[in-house]
Amino acid sequence: MYVRTTYVTGDPGKIDQALDGLLVEAVKLLSDEPGYRGYGLFADRELGKITMGSWWDSVAAAQASNEAVRQRRAELLAPFASSLSVMTLEALAYTPHPQVERGGGFRLGRFQIPPAKLDQMSELFRTAALPGFESTPGFAGAALLADRQTGLGSVGTLWATRDALVASRGAQSAARARATSDVPMNVIALEEFEVLLVDRRD
Numbered sequence: 001m002y003v004r005t006t007y008v009t010g011d012p013g014k015i016d017q018a019l020d021g022l023l024v025e026a027v028k029l030l031s032d033e034p035g036y037r038g039y040g041l042f043a044d045r046e047l048g049k050i051t052m053g054s055w056w057d058s059v060a061a062a063q064a065s066n067e068a069v070r071q072r073r074a075e076l077l078a079p080f081a082s083s084l085s086v087m088t089l090e091a092l093a094y095t096p097h098p099q100v101e102r103g104g105g106f107r108l109g110r111f112q113i114p115p116a117k118l119d120q121m122s123e124l125f126r127t128a129a130l131p132g133f134e135s136t137p138g139f140a141g142a143a144l145l146a147d148r149q150t151g152l153g154s155v156g157t158l159w160a161t162r163d164a165l166v167a168s169r170g171a172q173s174a175a176r177a178r179a180t181s182d183v184p185m186n187v188i189a190l191e192e193f194e195v196l197l198v199d200r201r202d
Contacts (some may be wrong), residue, residue, distance in 0.1 A: 001037060001091040003053045003145050004062045005154070006073070010080040012048035018080035019043055019050065019196060025076060027199050029069050030054050035061025038200035042106045042193035050080075051108065051193060053145075053156070055091070055200065062088045089145035089153060092122040095130070097200060098141025100158045104195035105165025107157045107172065113185040115151040121183050125155075129175055133157060136171050138164020141198075158195065165192060 010018070022041055030036050038055035056062040066086065077084065113121060125144045133139045138160045146153030157172065159165040176187060 001094070002056045002059050002062045002088055003091050003143070004056065004066060004086060004088045005145070006050075006052040006054075007085045008050040008052075008077055008081045008083065010048050010050075010077075010082045012045060014080040015043060015045055015048055015050065018077050021076040022050075022052070023197060025072070026052070027197070029072060030065065031199075033061070033065035033068055036065070036201070039197070040106070040195075040199075041197040042108075043196055044191070044193050048080075049191070049193070050077075051106075051191075059088060087147070087152075089147055092118065092144045092146055092153075093125045093130070094143035095141040098158050098198060100140040100160060100195055100198050102196055103162065104140060105159035105162050106193040106195050107159070107165060107168075108189075108191045108193065109155045109176065109187055110189040111153055111155070111185050111187050113146075113151045113153065113183060115148055117183050117185075118146050118148060118151065118153075121146075121179070121185065124179065124182055129155075129179065132171070132175055136168050138168065158198070162194070 027039055030039055035057040037057055040053045042051050133142050140158040140160050142157045144155050
């Protein structure tokens with residue numbers, strides 16, 4: 001499975017217009033493309049950030065759909081966006097069928113790791129991190145994504161409510177500390193977002 005991530009920054013005063021358009025059109029636009037497996041839309045309204053992830057059954061499907069939706073995506077984001085970046089990453093491990101509603105929380109941690117260590121990290125994520133997440137109240141899903149060529153990647157966790165997201169900060173900090181002691185990983189960013197939409201068809 002592969003995930004095309006889109007990261008957009010812009011004027012916080014104009015973010016709602018962009019989000020309204022994405023909520024109406026994004027799933028229909030993407031699901032018409034071959035290989036579609038899901039979509040998530042997340043926002044930080046205060047700072048003016050939108051992040052999206054669309055799930056695909058192959059790199060080819062992710063790339064083809066990117067070309068197909070590029071123009072309409074730009075039109076939907078135009079009132080808001082001042083910067084936009086797109087990456088396609090492999091889903092190394094993830095929770096199937098995440099259950100989270102609008103208003104939940106999404107935490108995104110970005111990392112870099114020697115590419116040769118990615119399989120070790122994936123195994124630790126499945127055997128240690130996920131069971132820890134699942135024992136934390138309000139946990140709703142998680143995914144480990146990475147580029148095998150560069151070692152750049154991310155861990156995203158979904159939480160049923162904003163309160164659950166906040167309450168989980170201590171447990172997730174401890175999990176990151178364990179992960180960085182087990183593998184030579186650099187955490188390079190940590191962000192939190194509001195869940196606007198999650199559609200998964202694993």
